[in-house]
Amino acid sequence: MTSLREDLRADALALPDPAKLNADQVRGGHCCWCDTPLTAESAVDLGERREPEHWFPRCCTACIRAADRSHIGMCETCVEEPGTCQTASALRQLVREHAR
Template identity: 50%
Template sequence: MTTALPVPDPAALSDAQQRGAECVWCAKPLTNITAHDLGARPLPEFGPTVRWYPRCCPTCRKDRA
């Protein structure tokens, strides 16, 4: 079993970070090859079924592992 890494509040992120086009921590542009999926996260302010899907770059993932 793995524990999800804590991520920044989506409200504090840019649009590109919220949609997974940039790393949630350093804002480096991501591609489908370079991105690391951090798993679905709930957005309680929009109801129990709404989720967002943060992604990060390999460097930030390694630094937080």
């Protein structure tokens, strides 16, 4: 059984390198892409990561929408077999969960 967060593979999401981020981004207090301070309501949890180091990527609602859009352009599965990509469906679900 795989969970939603496990479907969000780091390579498919193009997560930033935590070594280059500030402490607030690494602990999930700020968006891992745009460094916006997050609140409990606005934060999108991208799942705890243990590689390349232990960190907690979270992002804002604008960035999860941007990630959803850009994923389709860089994913072979989405081009060749639309509708079968687990990353795309996980991203869509996160966008839905955080749509206001």
